[in-house]
Amino acid sequence: MIGVDWGTSSLRAYRIAPDGAVLDRLDKAGGIMTVPEGGFPAALREAIAPWLAAGETRVLLCGMVGSRQGWVEAPYLRCPAGPAEIAAATIPIPFEGAEIRLVPGLTTEDADGIPDVMRGEETKLVALAERTGTALACLPGTHSKWARLEQGCITHFTTHMTGEAFGALSAHTILARTSVEGPDQPEAFARGVVRARQQGGLLHHLFGARTLHLMDRLKPEETRSFLSGLLIGHEVTAALAETGARHVELAAAARLAALYEAALIQCGVQVRRHDPDLVAAGLHHIARSLQWV
Amino acid sequence: MIGVDWGTSSLRAYRIAPDGAVLDRLDKAGGIMTVPEGGFPAALREAIAPWLAAGETRVLLCGMVGSRQGWVEAPYLRCPAGPAEIAAATIPIPFEGAEIRLVPGLTTEDADGIPDVMRGEETKLVALAERTGTALACLPGTHSKWARLEQGCITHFTTHMTGEAFGALSAHTILARTSVEGPDQPEAFARGVVRARQQGGLLHHLFGARTLHLMDRLKPEETRSFLSGLLIGHEVTAALAETGARHVELAAAARLAALYEAALIQCGVQVRRHDPDLVAAGLHHIARSLQWV
Numbered sequence A, B: 001m002i003g004v005d006w007g008t009s010s011l012r013a014y015r016i017a018p019d020g021a022v023l024d025r026l027d028k029a030g031g032i033m034t035v036p037e038g039g040f041p042a043a044l045r046e047a048i049a050p051w052l053a054a055g056e057t058r059v060l061l062c063g064m065v066g067s068r069q070g071w072v073e074a075p076y077l078r079c080p081a082g083p084a085e086i087a088a089a090t091i092p093i094p095f096e097g098a099e100i101r102l103v104p105g106l107t108t109e110d111a112d113g114i115p116d117v118m119r120g121e122e123t124k125l126v127a128l129a130e131r132t133g134t135a136l137a138c139l140p141g142t143h144s145k146w147a148r149l150e151q152g153c154i155t156h157f158t159t160h161m162t163g164e165a166f167g168a169l170s171a172h173t174i175l176a177r178t179s180v181e182g183p184d185q186p187e188a189f190a191r192g193v194v195r196a197r198q199q200g201g202l203l204h205h206l207f208g209a210r211t212l213h214l215m216d217r218l219k220p221e222e223t224r225s226f227l228s229g230l231l232i233g234h235e236v237t238a239a240l241a242e243t244g245a246r247h248v249e250l251a252a253a254a255r256l257a258a259l260y261e262a263a264l265i266q267c268g269v270q271v272r273r274h275d276p277d278l279v280a281a282g283l284h285h286i287a288r289s290l291q292w293v
Helices: A040-053 A083-088 A121-132 A162-171 A174-178 A186-196 A202-214 A220-243 A254-266 A279-289 B040-053 B083-088 B121-132 B162-171 B174-178 B186-196 B202-214 B220-243 B254-266 B279-289
Strands: A002-006 A011-016 A022-028 A058-062 A091-093 A099-102 A106-109 A115-118 A135-139 A144-150 A153-160 A247-251 A270-274 B002-006 B011-016 B022-028 B058-062 B091-093 B099-102 B106-109 B115-118 B135-139 B144-150 B153-160 B247-251 B270-274
Touching: A002 A040, A002 A279, A011 A040, A011 A279, A022 A040, A040 A058, A058 A279, A083 A121, A083 A279, A106 A153, A115 A153, A115 B202, A121 A135, A121 A144, A121 A153, A121 A247, A121 A270, A121 A279, A135 A220, A144 A220, A153 A220, A153 B202, A162 A174, A162 A220, A162 B162, A162 B202, A174 A202, A174 A220, A186 A202, A186 A220, A186 A254, A202 A220, A202 B115, A202 B153, A202 B162, A202 B202, A202 B220, A220 A254, A220 B202, A247 A254, A254 A270, B002 B040, B002 B279, B011 B040, B011 B279, B022 B040, B040 B058, B058 B279, B083 B121, B083 B279, B106 B153, B115 B153, B121 B135, B121 B144, B121 B153, B121 B247, B121 B270, B121 B279, B135 B220, B144 B220, B153 B220, B162 B174, B162 B220, B174 B202, B174 B220, B186 B202, B186 B220, B186 B254, B202 B220, B220 B254, B247 B254, B254 B270
Parallel strands: A002 A058, A058 A099, A135 A247, A247 A270, B002 B058, B058 B099, B135 B247, B247 B270
Antiparallel strands: A002 A011, A011 A022, A091 A099, A106 A115, A135 A144, A144 A153, B002 B011, B011 B022, B091 B099, B106 B115, B135 B144, B144 B153
């Protein structure tokens, strides 16, 4: 089978053997935002033509390709959901020469009735859930996802706009004036995490990055790491308070994994790191429920 | 006497009678950022020449003119401080034809040893403290100030970067894509305040503005007001939690006063509104301690 994670800014495709082994892969810049109106079938065919020619007949897609801005909109499936529920909710897309199905995103509501959504991460979480059993999983990033996993299912999750807030606040507030980019400063990051766990609230803590600078207690090259520690510290504190978890399964690329692991350890929880390259395994699990493999 | 509030983006000057009555005033765009190197004496003389010619001999300055980017840096004075302490810490500036003194900003430290600063607001708070007695005061804005006032003194304060965070997050995140500017939407603002008081944390609540839109539960013309309610709600909740106050003295221009009053009432506290035009009265109080009037 062929698995495709087609996001906003990139297309990643995998040729997957029946046992789940990844036989071949490709990573292209052609995210859904670059596809012209009506251009999805041609864009996909161009990407996976060699594998179709080699005899593949089934393609499972996930990611923003199933959003309102994508090829076909796949309505969000309600949690709890695992591979079987997700497989049952996949959407068929007519395509000459192959059977194509689209993985839906997931939605959940918190105790106060406010919805949350994910699209693409559900496939990674399906793979993670199979490895971890009951757990709290964290996929950090622009929009970090924290998900409760039980018996292979995603039962609930929350999104934190941490990465995007960091970008906006570090570049478009007074903090930009006294910060310079450079390598991560672990000590300044740790101070930010400590601060995040104190009283006062995030909006007050942000101004502390300014006052610490004025008092010569935070250097320009430390400001971004301190701010990163503040924001990740607030995210981690809120996520742990909501779940009461003492152990987190963390799947992220090396740099972000190091930051989140450091923040989580400061908060007194155990962390297990996972390779973030989970999509192919998740698509294979869902394909198993479709009896494709 | 002459009182001047010289900030980053404007210069406001007052001719003040010995009893505190404002005899004349001017409001210019010439903030300290527009003044060339060494140009402060000439810029001030140009602004207040008619009043000097009419016989005024004393000028009290406050605001960012006393910052590192201003005319002369006036070191921050430590809280608690009232008119007498502030007057004693004013800095003389040599000036041909008048006695000039510069009001220092204030600094405080919280229980965790993190500093906070204000420059300009101390003068407004001196005026407010004389009117309110023991109170919790709120001066909302780009950098909102919350100050405890006791017997005419400012005993402690905190800054929240709410206005600036609103600007950065509303314009430079995914929320910008689905929001349109327009008149304030009180109902959406109130929903944001409600949300701020629920669990999950600000970084999670921000993403809610996105998901509510995706679920057709927040209109593009409501997004900015919802976000404003979220941020002001988080600020107010944190400030009230820290102080335990049940009554707030609020000094702000009409639009911001309406928003903060609504949020505070939702949080169950009483609010008294004050005219935000407090600088001339504050400068007069400090001048009294200098025995200028």
